[in-house]
Amino acid sequence: MRGLWKCTNSIYNGKRSSSWMYLEGKKNVTVLSGTNSKRLLIDAATKKCLGVEVILPSGETHVFKAKYETIVSSGVFESPKLLMLSGIGPKDELAKFNIETVVDSPHVGQNLLDHPILPHVFRLEDGNGLDHHLLRAGLEHDAAVSAYRWKNQGPYTSGLLELVGLPRIDERLMKYPEYVAAKKANGGLDPFGPAGQPHFEIDFVPMFSDAFQWHIPTPPSGDYLTVIVDLLRPQSRSGTVELNSADPLVQPKINLNFFAEDLDILAMREGVRWVDDVLMRGEGMRDMIREDYPWPMPRTSDAAMDKMILERSQTGFHPCGSARMAPDVARGVVDGTLKVFGVGKLRVIDASVIPVIPDCRIQNSVYAIAEKVYTPRDTIGMRDTS
Known part of the structure; x- marks a missing residue:
């Protein structure tokens, strides 16, 4: 897949459909x-x-x-x-x-293996987000709850990831000798998408998404857009699950080992810059995009961008x-x-x-x-x- 795609959701008639539901009514299954x-x-x-x-x-x-x-x-x-x-x-x-x-x-x-992601937040022109409908107490929130509870309609029926971008950024990556060398070593095939696969999944959440921004205070007012850049085929593939103890009630030791390969940091950096350019300069979006939240992104410095990626990246839950x-x-x-x-x-x-x-x-x-x-x-x- 390439380009923009509307998400397929496990939601039916406004309600989440969970994988365990096939167990209902099965008399030969005990949970x-x-x-x-x-x-x-x-x-x-x-x-x-x-x-x-x-x-x-x-x-x-x-x-x-x-x-x-x-x-x-x-x-x-x-x-x-x-x-x-x-x-x-x-x-x-x-x-x-x-x-x-x-x-x-x-x-x-x-x-x-897992997808490393970097979430980033923009403030939006007022009236273009769902923050008042879903995050904060008030008339909009009360109306959204009522619509879902009584009519099974409204913003609470959404999975929030309505639209996903799946781009390739070959022209950006080819500017870096490290990437060119990795491609040559891979028989001339792009290491991140050897059969033409997209380099990233870009998620757009039309609100401040605290699920991905747990370390940042929820803004008390205004509308926001959370953009999530997800590296789809990371070169770092050395994560581990090891025992912490022979006690079965003790959790295992998990090391996703993101960015063990420097090429992943380079790719993530350029992916973040690419989507920022689209949003801040693209027709339509540039009219409603405002400043970064909670602090400016250091877009012009490779070293500062790399530091931000290492500090703020997290699991894609995949x-x-x-x-x-x-x-x-x-x-x-x-x-x-x-x-x-x-x-x-x-x-x-x-x-x-x-x-x-x-x-x-x-x-x-x-x-x-x-x-x-x-x-x-x-x-x-x-x-x-x-």
Whole structure:
């Protein structure tokens, strides 16, 4: 995709449609809320997964046995953690926590990928944002709440990301010797979009979006535009999920390792400058764009821009890859049917298996993985319900 696109939202008749809704009315499915996976039960002789041991909200443990196979679907951070707690992972890492190695699988918890993003805020000419309708108390807010509550209409029915830009900025990148050298080393193909993919996803939120600006005070008055620049194919691909403890209730150690490659900083810097030029000089938008909030962006200084990117970039909430699919255990964790290498009757089915981060959002890919992978009946599924 290239250019401007209207978002496809999981919203129907003004209400969010969530992925868990397929469970409604399914009498053969039991969801245990507040339950944590402790370890997979793996037979040492046959190297087959027999089921799972869990920690109930009461603190008691319980064992579930699988008739056919066990499916781990705990997400990008918890799935590799559960594998490692069960002895499936890098041998040296498991030894640090006195966990006996069942399968030396070096890529468990490696190859963690995500989209780094940089959010930026402009003040808008009054009357062109949704801040008064959604953020602040007043007549506009009361009207928006009433329209949603009684008629299922109004701004509360929006996903707020109505429009997304998907540009390439080849002419900007080609001005830098570092980029030219990286392209030459890549066989003449653009490292950020070798098949012509867009370099960025640009999100436009017509209000001050505190979800992305949690470290900046919400402005008390006025209308604002939050612009989010999302690098789609970062060259930094060395994120990790590691154990902090052998205690299953302790969260894993997560390192997205953004900007491990300097080329990503260069690309992000030019992407931010590109979209700023479009907004501040483009016909239509320039008439309503006002100053930066809360402080001016240092657009003319590469060093100052790089510092800002390193200080203010954050996750795009699109993590994947920590139990990636590959031809063999030397290159990944699961095969093409998402069966875990080295252990029978065990699969991982969630975003952790995605080996190359998708352009734009990962939601459709996750849905497709869940829908298309063959799963026999009478399985045990450990799913992250948080």
